[in-house]
Amino acid sequence: MRELEERIRQEGIVREGNVLKVDSFLNHQCDVDLYNRMGAEWARRFKGVPVDKILTIEASGIGIACATAPHFNNVPVVFARKSQSINLDGEQYVAKVHSYTHGNDNTVIVAKRFLKPGENVLLIDDFLANGCALDGLIEICKQAKATVVGIGVAIEKGFQPGGKRLREAGYDVESLAIVKSMDVATGNIEFEAQSN
Amino acid sequence: MRELEERIRQEGIVREGNVLKVDSFLNHQCDVDLYNRMGAEWARRFKGVPVDKILTIEASGIGIACATAPHFNNVPVVFARKSQSINLDGEQYVAKVHSYTHGNDNTVIVAKRFLKPGENVLLIDDFLANGCALDGLIEICKQAKATVVGIGVAIEKGFQPGGKRLREAGYDVESLAIVKSMDVATGNIEFEAQSN
Numbered sequence: 001m002r003e004l005e006e007r008i009r010q011e012g013i014v015r016e017g018n019v020l021k022v023d024s025f026l027n028h029q030c031d032v033d034l035y036n037r038m039g040a041e042w043a044r045r046f047k048g049v050p051v052d053k054i055l056t057i058e059a060s061g062i063g064i065a066c067a068t069a070p071h072f073n074n075v076p077v078v079f080a081r082k083s084q085s086i087n088l089d090g091e092q093y094v095a096k097v098h099s100y101t102h103g104n105d106n107t108v109i110v111a112k113r114f115l116k117p118g119e120n121v122l123l124i125d126d127f128l129a130n131g132c133a134l135d136g137l138i139e140i141c142k143q144a145k146a147t148v149v150g151i152g153v154a155i156e157k158g159f160q161p162g163g164k165r166l167r168e169a170g171y172d173v174e175s176l177a178i179v180k181s182m183d184v185a186t187g188n189i190e191f192e193a194q195s196n
Numbered sequence: 197m198r199e200l201e202e203r204i205r206q207e208g209i210v211r212e213g214n215v216l217k218v219d220s221f222l223n224h225q226c227d228v229d230l231y232n233r234m235g236a237e238w239a240r241r242f243k244g245v246p247v248d249k250i251l252t253i254e255a256s257g258i259g260i261a262c263a264t265a266p267h268f269n270n271v272p273v274v275f276a277r278k279s280q281s282i283n284l285d286g287e288q289y290v291a292k293v294h295s296y297t298h299g300n301d302n303t304v305i306v307a308k309r310f311l312k313p314g315e316n317v318l319l320i321d322d323f324l325a326n327g328c329a330l331d332g333l334i335e336i337c338k339q340a341k342a343t344v345v346g347i348g349v350a351i352e353k354g355f356q357p358g359g360k361r362l363r364e365a366g367y368d369v370e371s372l373a374i375v376k377s378m379d380v381a382t383g384n385i386e387f388e389a390q391s392n
Binding site: 023024028029030031032033035036058059062063065066067069070074076077078079081110111113114 | 219220224225226227228229231232254255258259261262263265266270272273274275277306307309310
């Protein structure tokens with residue numbers, strides 16, 4: 001998505017440790033008009049795919065998912081909650097998610113009431129690098145016997161292994177911008193060409 | 197807002213300790229179509245008020261704020277991040293927020309780049325009970341020398357002191373549903389009459 005690539009080029013800040021800061025429009029300050037066009041773009045790419053529900057993860061995914069849902073007939077958005085201590089009352093799906101960024105494990109939780117067997121679920125998240133957060137959401141969908149029909153990602157770091165692994169596992173991953181390389185010294189960011 | 201009151205009556209679950217669970221449509225599963233109409237209602241109530249930015253707090257406020265921004269000319273949404281440990285690099289506004297629900301203190305953080313002196317800020321949140329989260333956002337606006345022009349709340353617990361205190365302090369608090377009382381034994385929920 002050219003607009004997103006341009007925006008990343010203009011405002012993205014490259015930091016040591018494969019960090020790309022895009023907090024001026026994507027995940028601290030939010031450009032909701034851009035979110036809306038991202039939602040429209042996913043709707044174009046996933047045209048014809050049945051979607052009953054959008055599943056994302058707090059916090060940065062929520063705004064993007066909520067701006068995307070109107071492009072999918074206002075299906076409900078469910079956001080998985082992160083927690084380090086949980087109250088296991090049997091009414092929740094729970095998966096463990098490792099964070100390379102913070103070097104710790106988080107638990108992600110979805111109430112069983114909000115994810116049902118047979119539901120067609122579109123996963124949405126802001127970033128895809130190693131894919132750990134999406135693995136957690138996929139694991140929760142498996143527990144619920146729901147079907148992951150697609151994965152919409154705003155920014156994929158193409159030089160990290162998550163996207164390749166998920167596509168090889170058969171998932172339809174649609175990343176709106178795929179960073180091929182980024183240079184912490186010059187701040188230069190290169191994107192992979194996208195056919196669609 | 198009658199639609200929101202009806203929805204709370206139908207799906208809200210009253211629990212011990214003044215807890216009102218509305219996670220089927222407001223803060224775990226999200227009805228984005230309802231969010232959109234809530235945004236339109238705040239736009240009606242705050243008509244004529246200058247709004248440069250919407251400020252909310254993760255996680256539950258984000259989706260509501262992002263659905264509200266299109267009704268305020270797509271102004272940017274900034275969400276304060278919660279953290280228990282922070283990296284004080286001088287580039288962030290920081291305020292302490294006490295949580296009665298969890299019995300602990302959180303730190304809320306906004307990058308200084310995203311809140312400027314003189315900006316007119318509309319605060320949005322899902323719940324107002326004791327008002328601690330909103331106090332934190334107000335404190336951050338004070339540090340930034342930004343002006344809080346209004347506070348939009350989805351559900352106010354009118355039997356807890358936050359709303360009264362904030363209104364007495366001069367803030368224009370627009371709560372879309374104000375719970376007068378709720379009964380954990382019967383599940384009955386009463387609302388305060390609203391003139392507008």
